[in-house]
Amino acid sequence: MTDTAERKPESLDRLVIRFAGDSGDGMQLTGDRFTSASALFGNDLATLPEFPAEIRAPAGTLAGVSAFQVHISDHRINTPGDAPNVLVAMNPAALKAELRGLEDGGTVIVNVDTFDERNLTKAGYTDNPLTDGSLDAYSVYEVPMTSLTKEAVIPAGVKPRDADRSKNFFALGLVTWMYTRPIDATLAWIEEKFGKNPMVHQANVLAFKAGHAFGETAELFDHTYQVAPAPQEPGTYTNISGNMALSWGLIAASQLAKLPLFLGSYPITPASDILHELSKHKNFGVRTLQAEDEIAGIGAALGAAFGGHIGITTTSGPGVALKSETMGLAISLELPLVIVDIQRGGPSTGLPTKTEAADLLLAMYGRHGESPLPIIAASTPSDCFEVAIEAVRIALEYRTPVILLSDGYLANGTEPWKLPDVDSLRPIEVEFATAPNHTSASGDPEYWPYVRDPETFARSWALPGTDGLMHRIGGIEKQEGSGNISYDPANHGEMVAVRAAKVAAVAKSIPPVEVTGDADADLLVLGWGSTWGAIATAVDRARAEGDRVAQLHLRHLNPFPPNLGEVLGRYRKVLVPEMNLGQLSRMIRAEFLVDARSVNKVEGTPFTAAELHAAITGALHD
Amino acid sequence: MTDVAPTTRKDWQTDQEVRWCPGCGDYSILTAVQMLMPELDVRREDTVFVSGIGCAARFPYYMNTYGMHTIHGRAPAIATGLALARPDLDVWVVGGDGDLLSIGGNHLIHALRRNVNLTILLFNNQIYGLTKGQYSPTSERGKVTKSTPFGSLDQPFNPIALALGAQATFVARTHDMDRQHMQETFRRAHAHKGAAVVEIYQNCNVFNDGAFATITGKANRESMLIPLEHGQPVRFGPEGSKGVVIDDSGQARIVEVDDVDESEIVTHDEQAPTAALAFMLSQLASSPEEPTPVGVFRAVERDEYGEAVERQIAGAQDQRGPGDLSALLRSGATWDVV
Numbered sequence: 001m002t003d004t005a006e007r008k009p010e011s012l013d014r015l016v017i018r019f020a021g022d023s024g025d026g027m028q029l030t031g032d033r034f035t036s037a038s039a040l041f042g043n044d045l046a047t048l049p050e051f052p053a054e055i056r057a058p059a060g061t062l063a064g065v066s067a068f069q070v071h072i073s074d075h076r077i078n079t080p081g082d083a084p085n086v087l088v089a090m091n092p093a094a095l096k097a098e099l100r101g102l103e104d105g106g107t108v109i110v111n112v113d114t115f116d117e118r119n120l121t122k123a124g125y126t127d128n129p130l131t132d133g134s135l136d137a138y139s140v141y142e143v144p145m146t147s148l149t150k151e152a153v154i155p156a157g158v159k160p161r162d163a164d165r166s167k168n169f170f171a172l173g174l175v176t177w178m179y180t181r182p183i184d185a186t187l188a189w190i191e192e193k194f195g196k197n198p199m200v201h202q203a204n205v206l207a208f209k210a211g212h213a214f215g216e217t218a219e220l221f222d223h224t225y226q227v228a229p230a231p232q233e234p235g236t237y238t239n240i241s242g243n244m245a246l247s248w249g250l251i252a253a254s255q256l257a258k259l260p261l262f263l264g265s266y267p268i269t270p271a272s273d274i275l276h277e278l279s280k281h282k283n284f285g286v287r288t289l290q291a292e293d294e295i296a297g298i299g300a301a302l303g304a305a306f307g308g309h310i311g312i313t314t315t316s317g318p319g320v321a322l323k324s325e326t327m328g329l330a331i332s333l334e335l336p337l338v339i340v341d342i343q344r345g346g347p348s349t350g351l352p353t354k355t356e357a358a359d360l361l362l363a364m365y366g367r368h369g370e371s372p373l374p375i376i377a378a379s380t381p382s383d384c385f386e387v388a389i390e391a392v393r394i395a396l397e398y399r400t401p402v403i404l405l406s407d408g409y410l411a412n413g414t415e416p417w418k419l420p421d422v423d424s425l426r427p428i429e430v431e432f433a434t435a436p437n438h439t440s441a442s443g444d445p446e447y448w449p450y451v452r453d454p455e456t457f458a459r460s461w462a463l464p465g466t467d468g469l470m471h472r473i474g475g476i477e478k479q480e481g482s483g484n485i486s487y488d489p490a491n492h493g494e495m496v497a498v499r500a501a502k503v504a505a506v507a508k509s510i511p512p513v514e515v516t517g518d519a520d521a522d523l524l525v526l527g528w529g530s531t532w533g534a535i536a537t538a539v540d541r542a543r544a545e546g547d548r549v550a551q552l553h554l555r556h557l558n559p560f561p562p563n564l565g566e567v568l569g570r571y572r573k574v575l576v577p578e579m580n581l582g583q584l585s586r587m588i589r590a591e592f593l594v595d596a597r598s599v600n601k602v603e604g605t606p607f608t609a610a611e612l613h614a615a616i617t618g619a620l621h622d
Numbered sequence: 623m624t625d626v627a628p629t630t631r632k633d634w635q636t637d638q639e640v641r642w643c644p645g646c647g648d649y650s651i652l653t654a655v656q657m658l659m660p661e662l663d664v665r666r667e668d669t670v671f672v673s674g675i676g677c678a679a680r681f682p683y684y685m686n687t688y689g690m691h692t693i694h695g696r697a698p699a700i701a702t703g704l705a706l707a708r709p710d711l712d713v714w715v716v717g718g719d720g721d722l723l724s725i726g727g728n729h730l731i732h733a734l735r736r737n738v739n740l741t742i743l744l745f746n747n748q749i750y751g752l753t754k755g756q757y758s759p760t761s762e763r764g765k766v767t768k769s770t771p772f773g774s775l776d777q778p779f780n781p782i783a784l785a786l787g788a789q790a791t792f793v794a795r796t797h798d799m800d801r802q803h804m805q806e807t808f809r810r811a812h813a814h815k816g817a818a819v820v821e822i823y824q825n826c827n828v829f830n831d832g833a834f835a836t837i838t839g840k841a842n843r844e845s846m847l848i849p850l851e852h853g854q855p856v857r858f859g860p861e862g863s864k865g866v867v868i869d870d871s872g873q874a875r876i877v878e879v880d881d882v883d884e885s886e887i888v889t890h891d892e893q894a895p896t897a898a899l900a901f902m903l904s905q906l907a908s909s910p911e912e913p914t915p916v917g918v919f920r921a922v923e924r925d926e927y928g929e930a931v932e933r934q935i936a937g938a939q940d941q942r943g944p945g946d947l948s949a950l951l952r953s954g955a956t957w958d959v960v
Contacts, residue, residue, distance in 0.1 A: 036955055039955070039957070040955055040957050042957065042959065185955065189955075232959045233959065234959050234960055235958070235959055236952065236956050236957070236958050236959075237956060237957050237958070237959060238951070238952070238954045238955065238956045238957075239954070239955065240954075244954075248950060248951060251945065251947065251950065252947055255945070255947050260707070262703060262706070262707050264699075264703055281938075281945060281950070282934055282935045282937075282938035282939075283935075283938040283939045283941070283942040283943065283944060283945050284944075284945030284950075285935060285939075285944075285945070287706055287707065287931060287935070289702070289703070289706060291699065291732075292699075292728055292729065292732040293728060295696060295699065295729075296696070296699035296702070296728070296729055296732065299692075299696045299699030299700040299702075299703065299729070300699055300700065300702050300703030300706070301703055302692075302700055302703065303672070303690075303699070303700035303701055303702065303703030303704035303705075303707070304703040304704060304706065304707035305703075306670075306690055306700075306704055307703075307704045307707035307708035307711070308707070308708070309707040311703070325693055326693065326696065328693075329692055329693050333690070419951045419952065419956070420951075422947045422948045422951070464667070464668070464670050464688035464704075464708065464711055465667055465668055465688075465708070465710060465711065466667060467667055468667070469667075470666050470667060470686055470687050470688055470689075471688065471689070472636075472671075472682050472683050472685075472688070472689035472690070472691065473689070473690060473691070474682070474683070474689075474690065474691025474692070475675075475691060475692060475693055476691065484638065485638075485683065
């Protein structure tokens with residue numbers, strides 16, 4: 001026995017760990033548990049899960065590597081970290097695929113049991129990297145995780161084949177010890193998750209404890225590390241992913257509007273978790289329909305909206321393409337509807353599990369005819385909650401379909417979220433027509449569905465079942481006011497104009513944008529969506545070096561906030577980082593004649609702060 | 623039901639000019655529906671007609687109810703959402719053979735297998751009318767149209783067989799030349815709990831005139847239409863001289879009743895445990911040139927989808943109480959910072 005456990009842990013202000021293994025190794029779960037323990041401990045954190053599209057790609061190959069990166073700190077952070085400090089590699093393929101990103105001199109913990117000739121060959125190694133000196137620049141810890149796990153779980157009575165499956169808990173136990181994470185929450189979670197199967201439960205507990213004990217007793221590690229809690233505002237916190245926050249935001253919106261929620265959806269990565277989550281909450285009166293296809297998903301949501309429910313459909317890019325005709329119908333019917341697009345790599349099937357933000361122009365222009373609709377985007381996982389409420393608010397108040405853009409990075413990434421006081425959330429007011437609103441030529445009261453509110457241009461909305469207000473609406477152009485079919489040229493021009501004016505009028509309900517950073521900045525970094533964290537970090541670094549830089553991040557992309565043009569005019573240079581080839585920058589240039597410069601990355605992974613810092617420095621000093 | 627104020631046919635009509643071609647079969651279907659509605663003890667306010675695109679899909683504009691004229695093929699999906707959101711409403715779907723069997727075929731079969739509470743009127747004229755005369759998924763093979771100058775190569779759908787295959791709980795056929803038969807069929811379809819589909823042979827006098835004349839013409843009906851009546855032997859023709867038997871290979875066949883033992887004539891059972899009999903009957907005519915069964919092929923009870931949805935919601939509320947947003951936000955692991 002050594003005395004390492006007695007030594008005081010070394011303090012770190014931040015730590016980035018990347019867990020990597022085969023798709024079947026349970027690395028997402030390991031990362032998720034490490035994250036949860038750190039959140040409960042009080043660290044600030046951000047996560048980046050990355051996994052292949054295949055459920056089980058061939059074992060041991062580079063294609064099958066699944067990774068989870070978590071950044072924990074004792075101060076406020078905005079990103080999952082640029083270069084990991086620690087890589088946990090469960091097999092040679094994970095080492096080969098992930099070593100590239102590790103910081104110079106970083107720590108590598110490998111499951112040495114898997115470094116046999118067969119696995120090395122599968123990973124494309126001709127020599128064993130553990131012995132050929134190629135890892136000399138790193139601190140390498142070789143841990144026989146498979147064999148130690150198998151030995152540890154013998155008392156549980158599991159078959160040797162199944163024993164191997166607990167090795168992710170061994171790895172979790174080891175890093176839990178190394179970074180002095182609390183163990184109670186993890187043990188409680190194992191109990192909750194596996195309690196129904198005592199043998200598996202016991203095996204996972206034994207593996208976790210064995211990993212923890214190994215750290216403590218093996219002479220491999222000379223001391224542990226500590227990352228202190230980050231100062232946080234008082235309140236109750238939870239660790240939240242974007243898709244979870246978005247689901248809860250939709251439920252909150254339903255409560256705030258006092259209207260039931262109806263989700264019509266078809267499974268698609270990375271949006272399916274919203275369907276899963278909402279389907280659990282039927283006691284909130286939530287109806288979920290797993291439709292026969294994407295088109296039926298939005299169709300059913302639109303039918304429900306006609307009936308007075310909050311119609312929602314959730315999807316990703318390919319599904320948005322399929323839904324576009326129904327969005328056009330919703331624009332013509334002027335009914336509320338929210339289309340949630342969790343963007344992923346495209347075109348076509350593209351990179352289903354990788355992030356991208358290249359659907360902005362699809363959202364803007366991806367329908368035939370003049371068919372504008374409001375577009376809003378979330379910037380962090382927890383922001384998805386507020387943005388979901390905002391999307392429902394706009395849809396209901398303006399009787400319009402709204403596209404909500406998130407992406408795979410926000411959807412699966414997590415961060416600590418200070419829970420809002422639900423009583424402080426602003427109610428959403430919706431007024432339904434209850435009486436005739438027009439007098440016919442013969443002097444009889446009648447109901448006209450296309451009579452508008454003079455402020456919002458929202459049309460009157462009468463629900464089926466309302467006495468005396470029977471009316472028909474359809475996709476054929478209609479007479480303004482009466483809603484009857486009209487092929488009159490002047491009326492069509494008027495309807496096109498009023499639909500555009502209605503969407504433009506949404507701007508009046510949007511708060512003016514606020515810029516952060518230097519008031520007299522030479523450069524404004526303008527962003528939207530999940531780039532917020534990397535931009536904020538990069539701007540902080542540039543300012544720390546003495547550069548004068550400001551940041552502006554847009555939630556509302558159509559219409560833009562009312563003061564955006566004026567704000568953009570204050571800066572000599574405007575830089576627009578996007579995970580596409582320059583879609584917002586194109587809109588900004590067209591709308592405001594601003595010489596917005598585009599910074600692009602379309603590689604299926606988010607920007608790092610370092611990349612954006614370099615872009616800022618380059619733009620300032622070119 | 624007695625709390626519904628009485629209405630007349632006129633109450634169900636709108637002030638909109640009906641814009642079908644003069645002589646179109648759609649007029650008689652509209653009349654049949656408008657005359658039937660006052661007899662159904664339903665309120666106009668609680669009735670919604672949902673349609674897709676096509677000539678038939680203009681139907682909602684002519685009914686003084688709530689209505690949605692939507693996009694091509696999607697009416698069953700849109701109506702599904704409406705019916706699930708508002709189980710208090712009476713939701714009808716109206717569409718043609720192109721709308722419901724071609725572009726919307728997927729939505730139709732899924733609405734049927736789910737057994738959503740919809741009354742679906744499928745106007746089958748075996749042609750595309752609104753786009754001016756292309757062949758449809760029910761057009762006969764060899765059909766010469768603008769898009770098939772050398773004759774169509776497609777095997778047509780048999781809508782009755784398709785609906786039975788999709789596990790529909792109510793499947794019937796009627797035609798536009800017999801208002802009484804239409805009304806009785808629609809009445810039963812409307813009374814059915816779950817998805818009811820009625821195929822209506824409908825004449826398009828501009829692009830496919832006389833497609834059903836061989837069987838629906840007044841002089842031909844007796845010998846060419848086979849009325850299906852639950853619990854009755856399947857017989858037709860002058861004085862019931864013809865009948866349907868199921869032969870040893872499991873095929874329905876038309877015979878002269880005099881040529882067989884009367885006990886061999888099959889008795890119609892619309893509630894049979896399987897759709898086998900209804901399917902065999904659906905195969906009697908390969909085109910409306912041959913004796914064709916009309917009436918209710920199948921009418922069985924199965925859990926209605928909307929009711930099942932409501933039961934799940936009520937069950938969840940019983941078990942967990944009404945939703946508590948604050949508790950939901952705290953349902954994961956939380957920690958307090960003071």
